[in-house]
Amino acid sequence: MSFLARHRIILPVVSLTVLLAATFYMQPRAMSYFGLNLLFNLAVPIALATIAQMMIIMVNDIDLSLGAFVSLVACVTATILNDTPALGLLILLALILSYALLGAVIHALEIPAIVVTLGMSFVWGGLALFILPSPGGASPDWLRTLMTVKPPFAPMAVVASVIIALVAHLLIIRSGIGTVLRGVGGNARSVAQAGWPVIRLKALAYGLAGLFGVLAGMALVGLTTSADANIALRYTLLSIAGVILGGGEFIGGKVSPTGAVIGALTLTLAASFLSFLRLSSDWQIGAQGAVLILVLTARLIFRQKGAEA
Amino acid sequence: MTDHESAPIVSLDNAAKHFGPVKALDGVSLVVTPGDCIGLVGHNGAGKSTLVNLINGALAPSSGSVGFSGGTSANEAGVRSVFQELSLCPNLTVAENLRISHTALKGPGWRRHARAEILQSLDTIFPGHGIDPMSEVDTLSIAERQMVEIAIGFAPRGMAARLVILDEPTSSLDAGIADQLLEHIKQFCAKGGAVVFISHMMGEVFEVASRIVVLKDGRIVAERDAADFTRQGLVDAMGHVTAEAADTAGTRQEFGPEVVRTEQGLTARKGEIVGLSGLAGHGQAAALARLYLSRSSAFRPGTSPEVVFVAGDRPRDGVLPLWSILRNISISVLGQGARHGLVDRDAEARIADQWKTRIGIRTDDVTNPILSLSGGNQQKVLFARALASPAPVVIMDDPMRGVDVGTKQDVYAMIRAEAARGRTFLWYSTETEEVCQCDRVFVFRDHEISAELTGADITEEKILEASFVLEEAS
Secondary structure, three states: OOHHHHOOOHHHHHHHHHHHHHHHHHOHHHOOHHHHHHHHOOHHHHHHHHHHHHHHHHOOOOOOOHHHHHHHHHHHHHOHHHHOHHHHHHHHHHHHHHHHHHHHHHHHHOOOHHHHHHHHHHHHHHHHHHHOOOOEOOOOHHHHHHHOOOOOOOOHHHHHHHHHHHHHHHHHHHOHHHHHHHHHHHHHHHHHHOOOOHHHHHHHHHHHHHHHHHHHHHHHHHHHOOEOOOOOOOHHHHHHHHHHHOOOOOOOOOOOHHHHHHHHHHHHHHHHHHHHOOOOHHHHHHHHHHHHHHHHHHHHHHHHHHHHO | OOOOOOOOOEEEEEEEEEEOOEEEEEEEEEEEOOOOEEEEEOOOOOOHHHHHHHHOOOOOOOEEEEEEOOOOOOOOOOEEEEOOOOOOOOOOEHHHHHHHHOOOOOOOOHHHHHHHHHHHHHHHHOOOOOOOOOOEHHHOOHHHHHHHHHHHHHOOOOOOOOEEEEEOOOOOOOHHHHHHHHHHHHHHHHOOOEEEEEOOOHHHHHHHOOEEEEEEOOEEEEEEEHHHOOHHHHHHHHOOOOOOOOOOOOOOOOOOOEEEEOOOOOEEEOOOEEEEEOOOOOOHHHHHHHHHHHHOOOOOOOOOOOEEEEOOOHHHHOOOOOOEHHHHHHOOOHHHHOEOOEOOHHHHHHHHHHHHHHHOOOOOOOOOEHHHOOHHHHHHHHHHHHHHOOOOEEEEEOOOOOOOHHHHHHHHHHHHHHHHOOOEEEEEOOOHHHHOOOOEEEEEEOOEEEEEEEHHHOOHHHHHHHHOOOOOOO
């Protein structure tokens, strides 16, 4: 086992550092409190969505409805939560519970999560259109204040990312129940043999994903001040990419919350970096994909070297 | 050693378990009291696993009853099981795996406690094990994983373990480590613990068991003190008469031209059965994997492969768990029967049926899922898969893990017959008895070949001599 294979967090950190250095080289003015905030502002909801996706990938499933779900949450936040906070809160709570229920159903009926979540993405999308047929709404003031707060020393985006990573790390890596949840991804049978109700664990993992998905939607509205039924559709793939970039694996319960947050930051930064390169926006998505492939190739090479050693 | 005054830990009263029409267990009565060390024997499909699952509470009996004295459930009664199929979470560390089965371990600092507990358990059972409790399980070797699993089984986990069920615990351990385990089992039972010990290695069963229970076709056919059994009597009770070990050495000396030669010095001639021996984990599996990969193309499957592989680690690189028995067999020959790139279903079914009878796979219907078979029968499917292909070289990576005596004899015969027809076998095995079936044996030590034995030289003593460093290091 090589050093890199053992510490899978190193590669995401290096990727982000390299990209950050290149960005600063291209645009030295970004190297400031204000610049950093601008660069990473939109990373906060993406990081939250990535953590949500990570919860699902942790139990060997994949969530294709996350983008639609975050969009729905954004629409609820920008309308109902703004107008009648109590009802809005209730709806968001119900959304989290429905995610938990989804997890239980997927486990009980043994249907592939990819099918269920793909179907649910249309349900979430439909509901979002129903709530907010045309772009609009407004962010609750407290949310706006929270998302534009200016903490000393480091900008909000950086502080928030650190907090998200810390909370998710404590929850998933350090806590006992988080360990058991990862165990479900690693070997569900042995977890069941040890007397754990796997269906409840799966519901818990999905419920946590719902919680982080709701937080992502709220954070997004706090930043953009309005919502749209399609506002976060690309989060589905971004979040999956973030988890994998951060050192996670599609199967086997191998995930890293810190890595996932770093992965989300890297993806956000890659977009800004390509703008600094004055790359036409037509090419940006493709170029972002190229960055992703590059990092994953590097990881594969290091892993193979590690296996040989 | 048995204390019949104390309350039984588990008592089964005429317990039966049916899976649909299949009577996996057909009315079994068994009492396990503190201090008992029960050797449970029977060939694959006799119902051992089902019995274990009833005792540890994983399955509820279809009829009859299972009672625990120390609580209502197996967990509360301190009943633990260590399974034949490795059942750790590979993505977690050793200490975290303890947490999975130790629900009382919580609150701040649980990781430290888990680390201390598993380390203590490992130290007690396997002194000098060298396993770091913070390493992830998938970085450990198979033997180390098995050791961790056993250590978790015996770990206190909030209350003392009262009954530990060990299902083929030594199948991936080498002799020295296995002895440590047997020693620990004896001490554990002497202190009032109970063990149900399942093994195909008769020597081990006789060494530790105070009482031996023989299962056959879902029923207990014999239950006596170990001293009242002889090895031959035990094998007879199981319903398999061990065939006399055929004297292969010296019977067939004429082999074809050399077909395998590796940089390490591993060679094999056409029609020869070449054994790889030595202590587990000394590079035999790696040598075979290298040979296999160098002879097979990753891009072009081709219709006539040069080599085929029989896996020993079934869940990892053998069985396709979602497929039927038929598909699992035919995967190696799909290319041959195919016409215009389409699978010839009839030929596929014919091949599967033919191998089902030839190798004796115990199933009514080859379209059943592969996981409906017991471990030994799954292994037969893997043999069928390899032998169905026309490849001249067959590589076998410890294929007899957890396979019963009867099946082994069947497979030995088949291997000899196939070798006589000109196939070459490269056979890594942890069991000396199997290695003695070979025409030539390479003994591995520290990832290098330390001896090459032929004919009458293939004896346990010679292999052991070559496996251990006997001289003082100078």
